[in-house]
Amino acid sequence: xxxEIITAVAIGIGLSASCGFRVFVPxxxxxxxxxxxxFPAHEGFQWLASWPxxxxxxxxxxxxxxxxxIPFIDNLLDTIxxxxxxxxxxxxxxxxxxxxNDMMKxxxxxxxxxxxxxxxxxxxxLTRLASSKLTAGTGNAVVATGEHAAAFGTSAxxxxxxxxxxxxxxxxxxxxxxRFGKKLFSLNKRKAAST
Numbered sequence: 653x654x655x656e657i658i659t660a661v662a663i664g665i666g667l668s669a670s671c672g673f674r675v676f677v678p679x680x681x682x683x684x685x686x687x688x689x690x691f692p693a694h695e696g697f698q699w700l701a702s703w704p705x706x707x708x709x710x711x712x713x714x715x716x717x718x719x720x721x722i723p724f725i726d727n728l729l730d731t732i733x734x735x736x737x738x739x740x741x742x743x744x745x746x747x748x749x750x751x752x753n754d755m756m757k758x759x760x761x762x763x764x765x766x767x768x769x770x771x772x773x774x775x776x777x778l779t780r781l782a783s784s785k786l787t788a789g790t791g792n793a794v795v796a797t798g799e800h801a802a803a804f805g806t807s808a809x810x811x812x813x814x815x816x817x818x819x820x821x822x823x824x825x826x827x828x829x830x831r832f833g834k835k836l837f838s839l840n841k842r843k844a845a846s847t
Contacts (some may be wrong), residue, residue, distance in 0.1 A: 657750050660692050661764075662818035664748040666810025668741035668765035669821040672772020673803035675736045676716050680709035681807035682744055690811050697747035720796040723789030730777045734770070738762075741769025771825045778832065 670678035685691035686701035693700050716733070720726045742758070745765025751757040776799055783791040810817045 659814050660748040662814035663810050664745035664765055665768055665821055666817035667744040669768040669772050670803050670806040671737045671740040671769040673799045675733050675740050676709050676712040677803035678807040679740055680713045683709050685811050693747050717800055721793050723792050726792050727784055734773050737769040737773040738766040742766040771828050775828045
């Protein structure tokens with residue numbers, strides 16, 4: 653039973669983090685996996701295995717992926733997808749958590765799943781902004797292609813190698829937080845010193 657809980661949490665972490673790359677890719681992967689019995693969706697989340705869910709997430713995935721190939725629209729899209737990524741990460745994490753208390757399940761899903769999605773999304777946004785600045789938007793297609801591959805790869809591997817992917821995601825989240833947190837801390841120190 654303990655192994656099943658650890659595996660479910662690892663799947664949730666991997667899929668939630670994937671939402672930071674693309675919102676709908678992990679939702680589509682989870683929906684298809686639930687349909688064929690690979691995704692352990694708990695009570696109240698069986699709708700993920702329905703055909704309407706597969707079709708909706710599939711259509712949204714195609715639209716989202718195509719939109720990221722339009723320079724500067726992709727930066728605008730980040731403002732919309734950031735809160736959506738947090739919501740999708742929360743939902744995917746909550747859907748696999750074997751916790752009986754609904755409030756605890758959603759709080760844990762928000763903190764762990766939403767937090768992983770937000771961190772990866774933050775790194776994605778900063779990468780795209782740097783690409784827009786350095787290449788006037790022409791390099792963003794390369795960034796988008798990498799994010800598409802990361803979203804599909806992380807989502808699929810989360811189902812087959814959940815513990816490895818969860819460990820890699822945790823390391824990536826720590827790296828992003830340390831790298832950008834250090835920059836923000838030094839920026840705040842400089843501002844405080846200048847005033």
